[in-house]
Amino acid sequence: MFRRYLEIGSVTRLHASLRAAGEISPVRINGKGRTFGGVPFSRGNLYGILSNSVYIGRIVHRGRDYDGQHAPIIDDTLWQAVREKLAKQTVRKSKSSTSSDSFLTGKLYDDAGNRMSPNWTAKGTRRYRYYVSQALLQDTPDKAGSIRRVPAQSIEDAVIAAVAHLEQDQSREAKAIVSLIGRVMIGNAGLTITTTLQDQTGKSLIIHNPWQPEPSRRRREIIPCERSASVATRPMRTEAHARLLPALARAHAWLDELIREKVTLADLAHRENLTAATIRNTLSLAFVAPDIIAAALERRLPRGFGRSRLANLPVDWSRQRTVLGFPDNRL
Numbered sequence: 001m002f003r004r005y006l007e008i009g010s011v012t013r014l015h016a017s018l019r020a021a022g023e024i025s026p027v028r029i030n031g032k033g034r035t036f037g038g039v040p041f042s043r044g045n046l047y048g049i050l051s052n053s054v055y056i057g058r059i060v061h062r063g064r065d066y067d068g069q070h071a072p073i074i075d076d077t078l079w080q081a082v083r084e085k086l087a088k089q090t091v092r093k094s095k096s097s098t099s100s101d102s103f104l105t106g107k108l109y110d111d112a113g114n115r116m117s118p119n120w121t122a123k124g125t126r127r128y129r130y131y132v133s134q135a136l137l138q139d140t141p142d143k144a145g146s147i148r149r150v151p152a153q154s155i156e157d158a159v160i161a162a163v164a165h166l167e168q169d170q171s172r173e174a175k176a177i178v179s180l181i182g183r184v185m186i187g188n189a190g191l192t193i194t195t196t197l198q199d200q201t202g203k204s205l206i207i208h209n210p211w212q213p214e215p216s217r218r219r220r221e222i223i224p225c226e227r228s229a230s231v232a233t234r235p236m237r238t239e240a241h242a243r244l245l246p247a248l249a250r251a252h253a254w255l256d257e258l259i260r261e262k263v264t265l266a267d268l269a270h271r272e273n274l275t276a277a278t279i280r281n282t283l284s285l286a287f288v289a290p291d292i293i294a295a296a297l298e299r300r301l302p303r304g305f306g307r308s309r310l311a312n313l314p315v316d317w318s319r320q321r322t323v324l325g326f327p328d329n330r331l
Contacts, residue, residue, distance in 0.1 A: 002074055002082050005050060009085070015043045019139075042139065050082055102152060103178045104131060104159065110145030111187030118152065131155060141276070142266050146188040159184055162193055162209045188212075212314065235299045240306030244296060247307045251285040258283075281311050289317035292324065 005014050019040050027038040041049075049055075056079045057072035058065050102118035108131050109115055116131035129152035135144035163180050182194040182204060191209040199205050257263045269276045288310050295301050296310065305324075313320045 001046070001049060002055075002078050005046075006078075006081055006085065011043055011046050011050070011086075015041065015046055018046075040139070043137075047086075050086060053079075055079070102129065102131070102156075104152075104156060104181070104184060107181055108155070108184045108186065110135070110147055111185055111189070112143060112145035114144060116150070116186065129153065145186075146280075147186050150186060155184075155186065158191065158209065158211045159193060162191065162207050162211075163195060234303040236296070236301045236303055236305045241296070241299055244307045244310070247282055248285050248293065251282050254279065254283055255286040284312045285310060287315060288313060289320050292317075292320060292326075 001014070001018075004017065005011065008014050008017060024040055025037040025045065027035060029035050053060060053065060054068065054070075055072065055074040056076060057068050057070060059068040060066075104116070105118050106115070110133045112133075112135065114133045114135045116133055117137060118129065119132045119137075120127055120129045122128070131150050131152055133144045133148045135141060136148050141148070159181060160177055163177050180195050180197055182196050184194075185192040189210070191207070191211045193207040193209065195205045195207065197205040254268055257268070258265070263271070265276055265279060268274075268279050272279065285307070292301075292310070296305065309324075313323060
């Protein structure tokens with residue numbers, strides 16, 4: 001583990017590598033005969049192992065380090081290299097955390113009750129902030145809510161805008177508005193914001209906002225040219241049409257099961273041997289506007305349209321037509 005960490009350069013990647021290899025913690029039996037261990041390592045376990053001086057023959061007692069009576073299994077050179085790398089990463093992470101304005105930390109939850117913690121990733125010189133469900137961070141994705149990860153700036157702007165509408169004094173600074181935010185729950189149905197303000201009965205004022213995150217994949221709009229009305233548009237491909245039909249049937253069948261509470265999303269994923277993300281992607285087809293579905297079934301949609309183009313559209317039907325390039329409802 002120590003050598004692998006230096007090679008990979010990240011506890012997160014080390015964690016993923018060990019899980020992919022099926023590595024688990026050793027099984028032990030305590031003095032009361034109870035068995036523990038035999039489970040995949042968490043990232044917390046790995047941080048503890050990589051910073052535990054017991055592996056170099058030391059013992060820590062009441063915060064002080066002593067020579068142990070056991071032989072070391074890690075040499076000092078490897079130990080120091082790992083320790084220095086851990087220290088550098090800890091400093092870098094703490095600096096980035098304090099410099100970010102993740103003011104929803106401790107206030108944002110998914111609709112399964114999991115706290116959404118600030119996180120970030122970098123691509124080149126650009127840095128992207130997110131809030132990620134603790135269920136995802138703790139490797140229990142089946143316990144996550146309907147939204148597992150959300151861009152930080154997007155959700156923060158939406159919460160600020162929603163709370164600001166309650167204030168008669170629209171000139172208040174953002175910091176003052178942030179102080180009015182109590183708890184925010186995010187899900188596919190939108191935002192539920194509990195504020196520190198009170199209504200006439202003395203209860204906390206709650207805002208329900210039908211906000212939705214922007215799709216992770218940018219969609220192309222069809223911009224008709226001047227002669228498009230006189231030029232016949234090639235219909236969608238036969239293969240795309242053939243793939244769309246069974247996907248639509250599955251989407252409506254699964255939605256019916258969910259509505260009747262015969263199964264849960266996790267049950268569907270297990271039964272169909274698919275990921276929860278794939279199930280949600282297919283289910284989104286059940287919410288496409290009827291006129292768009294009718295046009296697809298009759299192959300009246302232009303070439304380039306298919307299952308992936310119609311998945312994960314906005315819930316509002318008029319927005320769907322705009323996104324797909326049919327704002328005038330001509331299908």
